[in-house]
Amino acid sequence: MIDELQYDVVIIGSGAGGGTVAQELAPLVRGGARILLVEQGPRLRDDEFTGHELEMASALYEDGGGFLTADGTMTLAFGRAYGGSTVVYTGTSLIAPERVVRRWRVPGLAYDDIERRSRKYMLQNNVHELTPDLINDNNRLFAEGCRKCGWTPQQFPLNLRGCRGSGLCNLGCPNAAKQGTNRVQLPNAEANGVEVVTRAEALEIGDHVVTVRVTARQDGEKGAPSEWAPGTYRLRADLIVLAGGAIGTSALILRSPVSRAIPHVGAHFTCHPAQILIAEHEAPITNDVGHPKSFYLDRGEEERFVLETCMYFPFVTAKSMSGFGAAHSRFMRAFPRLQMILLLACDRAAPKNRVTVNALGRPVVHYTFLPETVEAMARGSRAAARIFFAAGAVRVHAPLANQATIERRDGEHLDRLIQARDFLPGRTSVTAAHLMGGCAMGQPHGAVTDSYGRVHSVPWLRVADASLFPDALEINPYLTIMALADRVAEGIRDDIGAMFTSGSSFGTVTRADRPASSRH
């Protein structure tokens, strides 16, 4: 038997997009609106964030962080928990580059609007720059190396409150310091009456209906049981807001009957393909303590890459390097002397790169590395190697290079040693965590939604996540997702808000009481 419930608004996903929409619509609850948010992942207690690499990756990431593209040449990392990927990012809070928003050419979307909304969430999430005494050597050396190379590094604004410098951001902050939606927007939404149900996977969307499967907590799993009893539910709603991320939202539409009315879903997928470069210093540096991501070098406009400081955990570090055996082990055994840089290539939307679903309805991401993307990776690798050597490193590991280990004495020959032609998909480790596109904003003839996330030709369906991006953002995306979600929420309030502030019922849906049988 399938429980059938009725809501005014159902939001799918609790990350930067869904969490923001939930918070911004929450005032409507006072006027009588019934708003539900469903999240596929679990809700963890604070003491369950242990910082143990495999344990946390398994609990917080889709496929434990090992979701592969269709041809198996790139790993995609995205969160699956109360708070979505905001639980596992580093809290970097950058406003979208103006040049990118202009290039998107989305009718009605202006840079000033994105900037204004971004600043709202910077304030709400306590975004600030770390004071110098909290910058570790891994970051300090990056900034020094950049300057010696003639580049100007910039400091990341971070959404922290009481950071203790565990350096474990990507495994979920163990000190509740990172101000993701799990710490700010979702609690706000719940406090104002939005109902949140975890371990609830949206299976399919029909006409004003979402089918959701709630799963039981397995023995040994982290997180609380779902707020609802395990089973399948049909959720009727006048408005459905999709915020399951670039992959999740696209896949949900594509496996649903509603996809017939929505062409172009899954297209425009971009992801900032990334590589981790590693350098060995002669003496130990502070690297695995302190916030891992304090500086970046934005060469997106000039050279199509961005370099960021980073510090990863032993397994992720090992798999991100090329090769194996003694040379690989030497770097790993030098862990206290390692400096790391994350290279992001600014890719562009391409027809081959898209999200589809397989026969079971599971997402499949097709991604081909375009020559210009590989060139950007090569340029970025050379720049990172220069920064390492300028900062005093004795050797560098560049995964893209034919011979990945480059000694200091060869630092003058980086143009020869790191070349795009050496990129070998399947050998060269590439990962991505900035998953964008799939439900692009734009004109009806080539896009999925308008600039307020309204799905063209499906008025009861909205999108509010990174899948809205028509092309790569060329910088860390979470703040822009929140800004767009804020805009989507505003559009919803404009469309339906008056129904609740006046106390009248919304639309044609009768708000039935939830059946007692569906509760624990």
Add this chain to the structure above:
Amino acid sequence: MTDPALSSVRRTLYAIATTVVPESSTLDDRAWAEVHAVIDAAVAKRDARVRRQLATFLRLLQVLPIPRYGRPLTSLNARQRRDFLEWIERSPVAVFRRGFWGIRTLVFMGYYARADVAAAIGYGASTDGWEARGGTISTVPLAPVPWVEP
């Protein structure tokens, strides 16, 4: 390995693991059982088709060296195993490269996610952050060179 399809290729996996991470050969039986348990758990989360592909690829890696060396992978010496796997890693056949990347990832997962290995390589991240290193939140005297804001 608990997966029946993979249990038959355990010796091949061991030969690859000790080539990919040479120092893993110093692990004792109990530690190896733990490495296998981590790999088992990771593989168990993949669908049956992927598990079969993995087992098939490991069987292929066992016999592929025969034309060149006259012996299967598990009978090669350390240098021959390394040379063979380096060839596989750079193979013009994409499926070989991808398959080896996957096995290599499983080996790294089994080995480097171990607490004793993390300690041995000097990885010391703590949930207590700076305080675990003798610093406090307000004063962190750990950087050997004072930071000067540009």
